[in-house]
Structure formats: structure tokens, C-alpha cells
Amino acid sequence: MLPLELIRKDPERVRRAAALKKESAPIDEILELDREWRSHQNAAETIKAEQNRLSKEFAKTRDEQLKERLREMAEHAKAELAEADAIKAKLDDLLLRVPNIFDESVPLGDSEADNVVLREWGAKPDLGFSPRTHYDLGEALGIMDFEHAARVAGSRFAFLLGEGARLERALVQFMLDVHTRDHGYTEVLPPFLVNSASMVGTANLPKFADVAYRVEGEDLWLVPTAEVPLTNFHRDEILDGESLPLKYVAYSPCFRTEAGAAGKDTRGFIRLHQFSKVELVKVTTAETSMEEFEKLTADAEDILKRLGLHYHTLLMCTGDMGFAQYKKYDLEAWCPGLDRFLEVSSCSVFNDFQAMRANIRYRPARGTPPRFAHTINGSGLAITRTIDAIMETYQRSDGTITVPEPLRQYMGGLEVIGAR
RNA sequence: GGGGAGGUGGCUGAGUGGCCGAAAGCACCCGCCUGCUAAGCGGGUAGGGGGUGUAAAGCUCCCUCGAGGGUUCGAAUCCCUCCUUCCCCGCCA
Incomplete structure (x- = not known):
């Protein structure tokens, strides 16, 4: 606030x-x-x-x-x-219902049409044949199943099977390894249910209660993102200024009702009530937050580069950046089959907006009064949609899929999904 | 789920109705002392809010001893509810 x-x-x-x-x-x-x-x-x-x-x-x-x-x-x-x-x-x-202010560098605008493409990496792949969608490929290969998911849970759910399930597991491992080993984050396995105070801390409550799932009869919510448990880890604490920035990375499933998105992205493995994500969170000082924000975004982009996925980075305009964000970048990966970019990461800096709600402070030096910390987070990356981009980018004319090189060691050396 | 014991400042820990926002120790900061270091000596060090102040400082008042309520002129201290930690028993992946 x-x-x-x-x-x-x-x-x-x-x-x-x-x-x-x-x-x-x-x-x-x-x-x-x-x-x-x-x-x-x-x-x-x-x-x-x-x-x-x-x-x-x-x-x-x-x-x-x-x-x-x-x-x-x-x-x-x-x-x-x-x-x-x-x-x-x-x-x-x-x-708690007043939105955050925004940074000077944020472009003014009404909608996604006013977002600015900051940079672009790679190029649209020339496959030499008409590309298929990930769901088309996935169902044909028997690694993605929406029919049975609808029976078991409902619409906007999916089963991954066999090499598809293994691909997801490989991506989680890969991302966690890169962020911990090469980017210096501490790996965390958080609770996947959180209380209301935590939801308020990250500004998921009170305004966005309708997009989260609540456990009946208990003060517990299914996490819409690991950002909630990670950021709230330090709720009501005064941190030692010397310890900043704190850098955490966590895998979690994410649960969202998708209220207000009726009819949108109903087809495919895109907008589900449950999806997997590896999330990055930093807690830092006012002086370093903008710089740490850029670095965190670069850490997320690094995953896309290593996977060889064509993407671009958007600077979100005022009308499209959200209630709590001070500045926000979206990373979108190209999906040849869908013939569009898919958002695979959203990186935001919040200033002290979340820290005030969650009461996360730090003492710059001994004997000085505490100040509110600055919080930053970003997906690094959303696993589900990364799978889409990989399947569509690395598909072959026979409907099989080449496994990107960095993932092979996590899949027992498998080079092609669907090969017989 | 049943029974028992706890939750006090950065940490340890005393405090069972007013002299307590809180002893003592540790840690840390400033100063003194001292060839250096250590020891020693003196002083200081919780958070939030209101008012005053251009602001910083300062001054002043209020609140906070897990959270919320109650009793009382007065509550860290007594009572109730909840949360939470630990131990024992039961159950269980």
C-alpha cells in the first residue's frame, strides 16, 4: 500500500x-x-x-x-x-485498495497495444512445413490429454503423460539448477496453501479474491503463484541491511480461477486452473531495486536463450501493468503453431508497496531506524507455456519433437520425443 | 484427536496488580584507559502512531511483553477465546 x-x-x-x-x-x-x-x-x-x-x-x-x-x-x-x-x-x-504509483519510465497507455517492445531475441524459426499447435502435436503423441482431464477435474485442466510429464519435470529441474547454480538464488520449496494475511501482503487480497481458490471452512488459499509464500516469508521482520538482496527461487503449482477470462484461450495448454511455474523473488533496498529488477529480468531471459526460444521483452504501459506493480516487463515466447507470442514470464518491481502491506523492513546500518524493503519478482519461467513454445518450435515434420540440448541430461539423454 | 508446558527487546532470560517498555547477561555503538590485542571503566542501543516543528534534530503524549476481548482507578502480571512452539499418547503419508 x-x-x-x-x-x-x-x-x-x-x-x-x-x-x-x-x-x-x-x-x-x-x-x-x-x-x-x-x-x-x-x-x-x-x-x-x-x-x-x-x-x-x-x-x-x-x-x-x-x-x-x-x-x-x-x-x-x-x-x-x-x-x-x-x-x-x-x-x-x-x-489496501489504492493502486501503486508507477515509475517515470513507464509509458502511458490504455491497453496492451500501448506496450513497448524493448528488445527481441532470436527469430521466428523457418520449419519448412506448416507448423502444428502444441495441443495438436501433444494429443497425437499421447503426451497431452484434455479429454480425461475434463472428466477428472473439468475444463482448463490437463494431463501430461509419459515423455510430456517428463519434459515438465526436466524443465523444473533445469530452471532451478540454472537459477541456483548460475544466478545465485536460494532454492525454496514453499507451502502451496497460504493464509489471508499472506495474500494481503502481496496484494492478492482484497482486490483479487475472485481469481484465487479458497479452501472451504479454513483461512487458506491455494497459491496463485509462489510469489505469495516467498515474499511473505519475511513478513513482519526487520532484516539486516547487510543481508540484502535476498534472492529466492521456487517451483510451485499455481492455481487460478481465471474468472473474467471466460472463453479466452480455452483451447490448449495455455490458460489452465493449475499450472507449474518457477518463480524468482528478491527482497532488497530502495537504492538497488531498479537495478536488481533488471538483473532478475535478465535471469529469466537467460532461460529462454538457453532453450533457444525466440522471444521479446515488453515494457508494460500504465493501463496494462496492474494494480500493485511499479514497473513491469513481460517476456513472450514465439509459438509457431499458434502463430503468436505467449507470455511466459512477468517480471515486476513493487517498490515498497508490498513491503508495507507485509511489513517487511530492514535496518540499513546498526543504530539506524528500519525502512521498508523493496520487493521484486518474476517468473523464471512459467513451465506450462514454455512447454508449448518448445513443442511448437522444435517440432519436426513427422510430428515428433526434438528435445532442446540443455534438457537432454534431465531426460535420460532423450533426444526426440515421440521417436519409435 | 487427547494430555502437559511455553510464547517478554537483536539474542539469552528475570519479572504474579502501580515504583515496568521491562532486571541481568550477551551482542553491538560511543568515549576513557592502554606499546598492540584482550581485559577493565563510563555512557548508549525496541517498534508503531498522534501533536509540535519548513525539514532534520528535539520536545511531548498515546499504544505495543504472540493476537483479540474482559476484570480493575490501574494489567507483561488475573480471566476468556484464538494462533503458535515444544514434550508425551493416539492416528497417519
Whole structure:
């Protein structure tokens, strides 16, 4: 969330940022509640101060009249405080619904049409034949199965079978190995269910409750991304400034209702209620966050390069970047069969927006007051869609698929999927 | 699931109704002392919020001893609920 001070001092800036992000922000209501809250808070504190003072006097005098007066004061203070607390609760809830501001370098725009292509790597492969889609290939090879998944779970689920399942496992291993060995991240296996406080910390709540799955009767949510457990790992902590940046990488399944995406990407292994992802998270300082953000994006891009997948990097515009992000890049991999780019990674820097919600702070040096950390995250990469890009890019005219070289060691030396 | 014991500052740990936001030790910081180091001596070191202040500093008040409620003039301390950690038993991958 944003500091109340910022909203008090520069409400226009916050209003403008929200408008450009196409989000609503109840600024006027917040300012009004802030005034009311401080007024009641002040009243309560004034009474309390007097009460504390007189209470000490009572301890000496044991004056019955004074005792009666103190009883009244206590009641009065309690009433004022209750009022203040009720207002503050409303205020806090509204604050959680105010979107983040954004970086100067973010282009202004309404939709994905206004995103900027920052760079492009590789080229569309010339296969020499008409490319097929991953689902076409996958079903023909018997490594991807949507029919049985629909029976077992419903639409937007899939089974991977045989070499398909093994390809997914290989990708997870490969990505985790590269990020830990070559990029310096610490591997984590997080809980796949998290509580509400964690969901609030990363800004998945309260605004996006409808896209996450909740366990009935419990304060638990299925993780929509490993970002939630990773970032919240340090919730309510004051970190040692020397230890920053902290770098974590985790594999997890991700669960999303895809509410609002009805009819979109219904075909194929693209937009599922459950998909696999390797996620990168950094916790760092205000001074280094933008630089660490660029590095994290490069770490994600490195995976695509090693796999030899043609991709481009988009700088997301204000209207397409999201509620919590301060700046965001999307990595999109080319899928020849689908004849389009697919988003395989989204890398974001949040400034202190998440850290304020999750109360993650650090002490820059001994004896200095704590400051809110900056958080960064990005997919490195979404496994599911990476499989699509690999299948479509490395398909051969007979419908088999060449295994990219770096993955072969994770697949027992297998060179071609579907070879007989 | 049943029974028992705990959750206090960066850490260890004392504190069972006011003198306690909190002893002591450790760690750390500043200073003194000292060929150097160590030891020793003196001082300092929790977080959040409100008010004041152009701001920093400072001053001042309020809150916080796992969380929330209650009793009381007054709660770290008494009562209730919840969370959580550890131990024993049962069950179980």
C-alpha cells in the first residue's frame, strides 16, 4: 500500500496514477476518514494522558471521589478509542485498495497495444512445413490429454503423460539448477496453501479474491503463484541491511480461477486452473531495486536463450501493468503453431508497496531506524507455456519433437520425443 | 484427536496488580584507559502512531511483553477465546 503521508501530501499524484492505471482510488474518502480518525485518536489520547497521570495520584491518596472520576474517564477514553479504531479499520481497508504509483519510465497507455517492445531475441524459426499447435502435436503423441482431464477435474485442466510429464519435470529441474547454480538464488520449496494475511501482503487480497481458490471452512488459499509464500516469508521482520538482496527461487503449482477470462484461450495448454511455474523473488533496498529488477529480468531471459526460444521483452504501459506493480516487463515466447507470442514470464518491481502491506523492513546500518524493503519478482519461467513454445518450435515434420540440448541430461539423454 | 508446558527487546532470560517498555547477561555503538590485542571503566542501543516543528534534530503524549476481548482507578502480571512452539499418547503419508 501507499503511505498515508503520500496521500495526505500529494493526493493528486496518487489520483493521477490510479487513473492512468485504469484503477479506482477512494482518495477523498480516505482523506476524510483520516481527518476523523486523527480527531478521535487525539481525543482518546488526551483523556488517556490525564487518566494515567491521575491514576498514579490515586495510588497514593486512595481518594474515593477521584476513583469515581477515573472510572468515568476510562469509559470516555474507551468510547473515543473504539470510534477511532472503527474509523481506522475502514481507512486501512480503503488503503489496501489504492493502486501503486508507477515509475517515470513507464509509458502511458490504455491497453496492451500501448506496450513497448524493448528488445527481441532470436527469430521466428523457418520449419519448412506448416507448423502444428502444441495441443495438436501433444494429443497425437499421447503426451497431452484434455479429454480425461475434463472428466477428472473439468475444463482448463490437463494431463501430461509419459515423455510430456517428463519434459515438465526436466524443465523444473533445469530452471532451478540454472537459477541456483548460475544466478545465485536460494532454492525454496514453499507451502502451496497460504493464509489471508499472506495474500494481503502481496496484494492478492482484497482486490483479487475472485481469481484465487479458497479452501472451504479454513483461512487458506491455494497459491496463485509462489510469489505469495516467498515474499511473505519475511513478513513482519526487520532484516539486516547487510543481508540484502535476498534472492529466492521456487517451483510451485499455481492455481487460478481465471474468472473474467471466460472463453479466452480455452483451447490448449495455455490458460489452465493449475499450472507449474518457477518463480524468482528478491527482497532488497530502495537504492538497488531498479537495478536488481533488471538483473532478475535478465535471469529469466537467460532461460529462454538457453532453450533457444525466440522471444521479446515488453515494457508494460500504465493501463496494462496492474494494480500493485511499479514497473513491469513481460517476456513472450514465439509459438509457431499458434502463430503468436505467449507470455511466459512477468517480471515486476513493487517498490515498497508490498513491503508495507507485509511489513517487511530492514535496518540499513546498526543504530539506524528500519525502512521498508523493496520487493521484486518474476517468473523464471512459467513451465506450462514454455512447454508449448518448445513443442511448437522444435517440432519436426513427422510430428515428433526434438528435445532442446540443455534438457537432454534431465531426460535420460532423450533426444526426440515421440521417436519409435 | 487427547494430555502437559511455553510464547517478554537483536539474542539469552528475570519479572504474579502501580515504583515496568521491562532486571541481568550477551551482542553491538560511543568515549576513557592502554606499546598492540584482550581485559577493565563510563555512557548508549525496541517498534508503531498522534501533536509540535519548513525539514532534520528535539520536545511531548498515546499504544505495543504472540493476537483479540474482559476484570480493575490501574494489567507483561488475573480471566476468556484464538494462533503458535515444544514434550508425551493416539492416528497417519
